[in-house]
Amino acid sequence: MTEPTNVGHGQNREGSQPSLALLSGTMVSGPEEAFSSAADWFALLKPRVMTLVVFTGWIGLLVAPGHLHPVLAFTAILCIAVAAGAAGAINMWYDRDIDAVMRRTAGRPIPAGRIAAGEALGYGITLSAFAVVVMALATNVAAAAVLALSIAFYVFVYTMWLKRRTPQNIVIGGAAGAFPPVIGWVAVTGGLDLMPILLFAIVFFWTPPHFWSLSLFAHADYARAGVPMLPVVAGARHTRWQIVLYTLFLVPLTVVPWALGLTGAIYGIAAIVLGLGFIVCAIRVLRDEQDAVGISLTKDAPARASFKYSILYLFVLFAALAVDRFVG
Amino acid sequence: MELLTPLSRADSQAVQRRRRGRNWAMLAALIALVGLFYAITLVKIGQGTMAF
Numbered sequence A: 001m002t003e004p005t006n007v008g009h010g011q012n013r014e015g016s017q018p019s020l021a022l023l024s025g026t027m028v029s030g031p032e033e034a035f036s037s038a039a040d041w042f043a044l045l046k047p048r049v050m051t052l053v054v055f056t057g058w059i060g061l062l063v064a065p066g067h068l069h070p071v072l073a074f075t076a077i078l079c080i081a082v083a084a085g086a087a088g089a090i091n092m093w094y095d096r097d098i099d100a101v102m103r104r105t106a107g108r109p110i111p112a113g114r115i116a117a118g119e120a121l122g123y124g125i126t127l128s129a130f131a132v133v134v135m136a137l138a139t140n141v142a143a144a145a146v147l148a149l150s151i152a153f154y155v156f157v158y159t160m161w162l163k164r165r166t167p168q169n170i171v172i173g174g175a176a177g178a179f180p181p182v183i184g185w186v187a188v189t190g191g192l193d194l195m196p197i198l199l200f201a202i203v204f205f206w207t208p209p210h211f212w213s214l215s216l217f218a219h220a221d222y223a224r225a226g227v228p229m230l231p232v233v234a235g236a237r238h239t240r241w242q243i244v245l246y247t248l249f250l251v252p253l254t255v256v257p258w259a260l261g262l263t264g265a266i267y268g269i270a271a272i273v274l275g276l277g278f279i280v281c282a283i284r285v286l287r288d289e290q291d292a293v294g295i296s297l298t299k300d301a302p303a304r305a306s307f308k309y310s311i312l313y314l315f316v317l318f319a320a321l322a323v324d325r326f327v328g
Numbered sequence B: 001m002e003l004l005t006p007l008s009r010a011d012s013q014a015v016q017r018r019r020r021g022r023n024w025a026m027l028a029a030l031i032a033l034v035g036l037f038y039a040i041t042l043v044k045i046g047q048g049t050m051a052f
Helices: A031-035 A038-043 A047-063 A070-094 A096-101 A117-138 A141-162 A169-173 A175-189 A194-217 A219-225 A236-259 A265-286 A301-327 B009-047
Strands: none
Touching (some): A038 B009, A047 A175, A047 A301, A070 A096, A070 A175, A096 A219, A194 A301
C-alpha cells in the first residue's frame, strides 16, 4: 500500500485546491473535512492545558467537605475537562490569525488548514453547552453556573478583550484558570466558602510568574504576532522583577490555609518548601546573565527552568492538599 | 467557478483513513455518552434526587 506523502500533521495543504474529488470512491467537500483526523479535533481542546485544569478541579472536589458519588464526581471532572477544552477550541478559533504567525502555534489544526475555523467555533460552543448542562444535571446548578462563568471569562474577558490589548492580560485573564478548584468544591457542597476562594487566589497569583517565565523565552513569537505580553511591552528586565514580586506574594498566600487552620501541617510544610524552591527559581531568572536591556545571554535557561518548576509546583502543592486532607 | 482538482491515489487513501478514524472516534464518544447518562440516571434514582 502506498503511504501518503504530504498529509502529515502540522503541514499546510498548500497547492491543494478546495475540491470535490472523486477517486477511488472518495468524495470530499473541502480540504478541512478531508484532512482533519480525530487527533486534530482532540488537539483543538488543548489537552496539555487541560491536564492542570482537571487536576486542580479534582483536588477541589476531593478536599471539599461532604461526599459526591464516584460516578457524579467523575462526571463533574469530565465536565470541567470538556469545558476547558471547549474554551480552548473557541480560543483557537478567535486567535487563528496570530496562531498562524507564531512558530509555537502555526501547526495547530486551524492555521494549518486541517479544520475550518467555523467548524472549530461550532465544536467549541457545542461542547461548552454540553459541559454546563451535564454539570447541572449531575451535580448542581451552582457548579454549572461557575463552570459557565469560567468559560465566558476565558473566551470573552481573556481571549477577546484582554489578550491583544494589555500586558496585564495574563494577570486578569489568569482568573479563568483559577476556577476549576472552585467548581470542584461547589460541585460537592453547592456553595462557596473561604477555602475555595483561597485556592482560586493561589492559582490566580501563580499564573503570572508561570506564564511570564514562558513569555521570556517565547517573546519573539509574541512580538511577531503583536500580542502585548509583558516582555514585549515593558522589556525582559521589568518582567524578571514582576516574576519575583508575584512569587514573593504567592508563597505567603499558599501558607494562609494552614495559618487559618483550614489544613494540616503536611500541606503547610509542603507549601513552605515548594515556595522556597519557587523563590529560588524566580531569583535565578532575575539574576540570569543578560545584556543591557535584560535579554538573556544563556538562552533563558533560568526562565525555562522556572516555567517547568512552576508546573511541578502547582501539581505537588495541590497533591499535598489532598494528602493532608486524607492523611493529616 | 471553483476548480475541481482530483486527489492523488495516496491522498485519497489518506482521506479515507482519516475519515475512518473520525468515525470510530465519534462512535466511541457516543457509546461513552450513553454509558455515562445511564450511570448518572442509576445514581440519581438510587439517591432519590432525580428531579427535573
